[in-house]
Amino acid sequence: MDPFISIIIPVRNMDRTITKTFEYITAIDYPREHMEIIFADGGSKDRTISIIKDYQKEHPYVKLVEINRCPSPGFARTRALEAAKGEFVFFTDGDCAPCADWVHKILAAFKKDPKIGAVGGEILTLRVDPNNVVEIYCEAFGFNRVSWRYGSLGEGYYPDLSD
Known part of the structure; x- marks a missing residue:
């Protein structure tokens, strides 16, 4: 269930x-x-x-x-x-x-x-307006990606989730 x-x-x-x-x-x-x-x-x-x-x-x-x-x-x-x-x-x-x-x-x-x-x-910011210059710029240079703004934990539990 x-x-x-x-x-x-x-x-x-x-x-x-x-x-x-x-x-x-x-x-x-x-x-x-x-x-x-x-x-x-x-x-x-x-x-x-x-x-x-x-x-x-x-x-x-x-x-x-x-x-x-x-x-x-x-x-x-x-x-x-x-x-x-x-x-x-x-x-x-x-x-x-x-x-x-x-x-x-x-x-x-x-x-x-x-x-x-x-x-x-992975997190990507939603692009709403295809004509918005700021959104176009952010997408072109990868600023719409959130993941690069955060680091990884140096230690911790990392499970193997592969099939």
């Missing part, structure tokens, strides 16, 4: 990207009755909240946590985590595009080795 999962998405003033991200999230190959999507809004002044409320009308598994005085996306994630009911919790952002098999690939890693406590992977 598929475990119940929570997908947490911190947002603030993301009306430009949230619709595209939601399209990717709803394309995830996972039973809707075993998932919840929690948007944690950190004080949006644009149409972000109204867009999420429209999603809620058609998708009962979508939740909204509104946070006044939200200092950071991390704070928003923590507040959403308090409302989460999932056995497994997935984090993404309001400008990301998870693959359809994202959930299954991560759950497979947990099933392979019970010592695993967290799983990550």
Whole structure:
């Protein structure tokens, strides 16, 4: 049986990207009755909240946590985590595009080795506007990749997840 999962998405003033991200999230190959999507809004002044409320009308598994005085996306994630009911919790952002098999690939890693406590992977920023000069520049020079901004742990547990 598929475990119940929570997908947490911190947002603030993301009306430009949230619709595209939601399209990717709803394309995830996972039973809707075993998932919840929690948007944690950190004080949006644009149409972000109204867009999420429209999603809620058609998708009962979508939740909204509104946070006044939200200092950071991390704070928003923590507040959403308090409302989460999932056995497994997935984090993404309001400008990301998870693959359809994202959930299954991560759950497979947990099933392979019970010592695993967290799983990550390659992250690319979602390009929304093909005519946006900043997005074109960032893509051309690899700045839309998040992974290069972070280092690896020098020590720790690195399981063999090869088949």
